[in-house]
Amino acid sequence: MSRSRRSAIPEPTVRGRGRDRHGRGVRSSATGPFLPPLRTRIDLFDMTVASTVEYLRGVWPDELAGAVFETAAGPHSVVADVGVERWKVSPASRRVVFYRLPIQRLSRLHYNDELHQRMIIETCVFRGIAELLGKDPWELAPDRFRHF
Template sequence: MRRKAPELPRPVPARHGRHGRQGRSPVVRPPLPPLENRYEKFDLTVGTAAEFLRSAWEELRDVSFEVADMPAASDDDGIPRWLVDRAAKRIVLFRIPIERLSHLHRNDDLHRRVEVEGCVFRAAAEYMNRDPWDLGSERFRDF
């Protein structure tokens, strides 16, 4: 009669399951979560509008566009939406008054973004002592 050799436990790789597929490490990192909060969306919208204006107008190349939550105080006209400081070459947009006090006819992402971009354009126009409609691209002049 033949004797069976004693079975030794087979080493199992630490990251593989019974079929050799479980627990593998990912090749790439998971994608970043989408921008979901209002502050990040507001900041991104201000940044893209400011970059457009800087590329179109040389007077705005050295101007810093900043975002703050609220102005320090209200003035005679009410709560300001932005602050223009020509001496410091700075435009500050106030997020909460722009978001909360805007009267949108449709409250969705597109209309909120257009409202924020409009405030950036109006603040830049005030900085340059121009009409906001003058700041747009030449291709929109025919309409």
């Protein structure tokens, strides 16, 4: 009987940076090279906050001239008797930080669609900026809600 010339010790597999999965080639983006990238919840949140802040800067240009608006994933700690903050206002530095995860995940939506998600984000931005300015949120854009 003839014996195989293969050795009993298997050769090590070479795994480099361009390693593919099951010989199918290196993975590409999910949308391909000719389509725009998918919109994510982070993109929707950042875009909604930016557009709402831009609108309010147009309505209150003098009051919001030096204010800084930022987004973050979440707060570092939980405030006693309040819970998880949706935003944080620093009047001394004229800065408002909006926390994405508490706004998106802890808010109760009537319908879970893009319109209602945008509405809850805009509501939080209005309330955060109203707290910075010391006003009621309904005072920030009174003509926007009058349709008569």
